[in-house]
Amino acid sequence: VEPRTLTTADLPDLLALSAGAGWNQTPDDWLRLLELAPETCFGVEAGGRVVSSAALIVYGGGVAWIGMVLTLNEHRGRGYATALMDRCLVEADARGIGCVKLDATAQGEPLYRKLGFADEAPVERWTRPPSAAASRGEFAAGWDEDLDRAAFGADRGPLLRSLGRHESAAAGGGFAFARPGRVAAFFGPCVARDGESAAQLADWFLSRHGGETCFWDLFPGNGAARRLAVERGFQPARKLLRMARGPSPAWRMEEQFALAGFELG
Numbered sequence: 001v002e003p004r005t006l007t008t009a010d011l012p013d014l015l016a017l018s019a020g021a022g023w024n025q026t027p028d029d030w031l032r033l034l035e036l037a038p039e040t041c042f043g044v045e046a047g048g049r050v051v052s053s054a055a056l057i058v059y060g061g062g063v064a065w066i067g068m069v070l071t072l073n074e075h076r077g078r079g080y081a082t083a084l085m086d087r088c089l090v091e092a093d094a095r096g097i098g099c100v101k102l103d104a105t106a107q108g109e110p111l112y113r114k115l116g117f118a119d120e121a122p123v124e125r126w127t128r129p130p131s132a133a134a135s136r137g138e139f140a141a142g143w144d145e146d147l148d149r150a151a152f153g154a155d156r157g158p159l160l161r162s163l164g165r166h167e168s169a170a171a172g173g174g175f176a177f178a179r180p181g182r183v184a185a186f187f188g189p190c191v192a193r194d195g196e197s198a199a200q201l202a203d204w205f206l207s208r209h210g211g212e213t214c215f216w217d218l219f220p221g222n223g224a225a226r227r228l229a230v231e232r233g234f235q236p237a238r239k240l241l242r243m244a245r246g247p248s249p250a251w252r253m254e255e256q257f258a259l260a261g262f263e264l265g
């Protein structure tokens, strides 16, 4: 099995992969990955199409993220995901990256454990059905890359700038992004020093997207984030596990109110 680098020409196959798994990625989301990681998005081809994928995104500060580990149903069990993970880890090691992280589904977890990943924290997808929009909160667009770096534990500035092409809002002590999805409007990342700012940012999001199905990925260990989601009509839908290979630089769960997405961190 020989993984190859993915390009924008693969977009139709990649969309078929993620949509086939019921995932939320839009063409824009795949293009963002290819832009952030032009050399380290990989695929395995079979019968002239890409049937398995994995992406390594190198953040600043010695941390990289692996996402979009996915094999078409009828091609599973042939070692494709293993080969793609091996390739991502070789690339991370070649770049001297000390810590590789990912959010594992129950299906992916055994594979990652074999490759040396250890538990970091549970993460969850929460969903909200379309309902009446919240009252309108108006905020300037923007974000704080220093706050993000301290909370996330790595520099994901290029990712934030890319997400900023959709919607962002800066409140007193934090910021949040929103982007469209194939299945649902996505809230996050949302990073804030205090729950009051995060509450305002969640209301900003719902004032714009409350009429749609919404996703909000969070750490269940962040009680304030969980409470905000409950109060706004979100319910847990999927449980994943954040895992790390190598020592994780310091990060702050209590300031991360919404994740950027399981494929991004």
Ligand SMILES: CC(C)(COP(=O)(O)OP(=O)(O)OC[C@H]1O[C@@H](n2cnc3c(N)ncnc32)[C@H](O)[C@@H]1OP(=O)(O)O)[C@@H](O)C(=O)NCCC(=O)NCCS
Pocket (backbone or CB within 6 Å): 021, 052, 068, 069, 070, 071, 072, 075, 076, 077, 078, 079, 080, 081, 082, 083, 103, 104, 105, 106, 107, 108, 109, 110, 111
């Ligand atoms: C997880 C996933 C990517 C594995 O892809 P794959 O190409 O089948 O993976 P591999 O063939 O390299 O197998 C890797 C491991 O998966 C498990 N696995 C693979 N096929 C399996 C099957 N038919 N039944 C049960 N376990 C299986 C095994 O643990 C295997 O390890 P082994 O080779 O030591 O037995 C694939 O199941 C998938 O796309 N699942 C849905 C999306 C998902 O959850 N992705 C993970 C995101 S973190």
